[in-house]
Amino acid sequence: MITELFQQALHINSPWLIKSIDFNAEEKRLDIQIDFKRGSTFADPDAGDNEVKQYKAYDTVQKTWQHLNFFEHACHLHARVPRIKRDDGKVRLIPYPLGRQGFRVHPAV
Template sequence: MDCNQILLLGLGIEAPWKLVEQRLDMDKQPHELHLEVKAERGAKYPCPVCGQACSAHDFQEKTWRHWNFFQHHCYIHAPVPRVKCQEHGVKRVEVPWARKGSAFTLLFEQAALVREMSVNAAARIIEITDKRLWRIVEHYVGKAVSPFNLSDIEPVGLDEAASKRGRNYATVFIDTEKRQEPVVFATPGKGKQPLKQFSAFLDAHEGDPANIREAVFDMSPAFLSGVAEELPNPQVT
């Protein structure tokens, strides 16, 4: 196995794409490894709508940040084709190493450290801005949350917790009947506003605030008022 094959394996790149050039820029700090990827000449690409193999119509150069190669920042560059599908017209293909619209490879996004530490700390290690990392987190959280079906949720528990130093809070809602993965919703803030957001979240995920039969929380006036306004039928514990 030669070095190109090892790099392709590490990048998650498969045929018809191949590595055609590699360049280490020692003038940058940190140093940058640039990898040029192209498809085989005359290759056909799947239409992103129907999957039909189509010829390239034209190309657009794109760049993605990959996970660091040792201590060097790593970038993939490739001419991404548009195909002309007989049924769906001209469409930009989706490359196998990155999700649509992202400037990062899938392996880079999967390697993010935000499950183990704060976004700011992870961004410092990966050496990108925290805003760019937050966009990655928000995409995958949204993707995970979108299929939630809360039509059968009846008992909820809620409480606030300090999320940072000072007067910064988050309110968390749990399904008190679930023993595993009980968290249903979490939002910045405390008091009445999180109840309004939770009610809207239920509506957006096939739930119904009127189905909540029990609410468990501390007896703060703001929680009592918020539950009375947003959850019409629960027994308060």
């Protein structure tokens, strides 16, 4: 139930999912691990609107962002973000969906 609550609060939709949530009351910190479903496909972020080719993940890059606090607890989002390898051999990082949801996340320092 907690996982579903955070997925809705963070607007996380398929193929993305929350893998784990770690709450540390002493440090006043919340760490949320975000992943994507195995076998998911992603559109080329540089493709035009008429191109609909989907690619499986070529590899992944670990990214961390600091979200707004949840009830005075620092909230850090950790995601395994996929990269795709296009037919021309170019590798592209898939944009993480939180940047498009109307709120800000900041790269963790």
